[in-house]
Amino acid sequence: MTLTVRSSMSPPTVRVQVRGDLDLFSARRVGMRIDRARQQGCHQVLVDAGGVTFVNGSALGVFIRTLRALTEESGSMQFTSVSPSFERLCALTGIDTVLGLGSLTVPETPVDRGR
Secondary structure, eight states: OOEEEEEEEETTEEEEEEEEEEOHHHHHHHHHHHHHHHHTTOOEEEEEEEEEEEEOHHHHHHHHHHHHHHHHTTOEEEEEEEOHHHHHHHHHHTOTTTTTGGGOOOOOOOOOOOO
């Protein structure tokens, strides 16, 4: 699966929606999208990662670097939604608290009931 990144800006806020596979190379696209928004006056970033189907540690590193850059500019990054796989890797690596995921309610994976 490929990655789809959508964003909408209303400075000082940018909303970024991420869907699909998130590895080092695709995560860089997300980081570049946020960097462009920062250049246009957006320093509050809201990320919807609820549609991420795959994520690896390299991709999480991109989010950590982006968060650091925003923090240095008195900005912020908040996740509004994360997929179970995203949340699980963040918890395993211990960066769930760094990314502020503790307050999120991660949607349950749907159960196929044979319908």
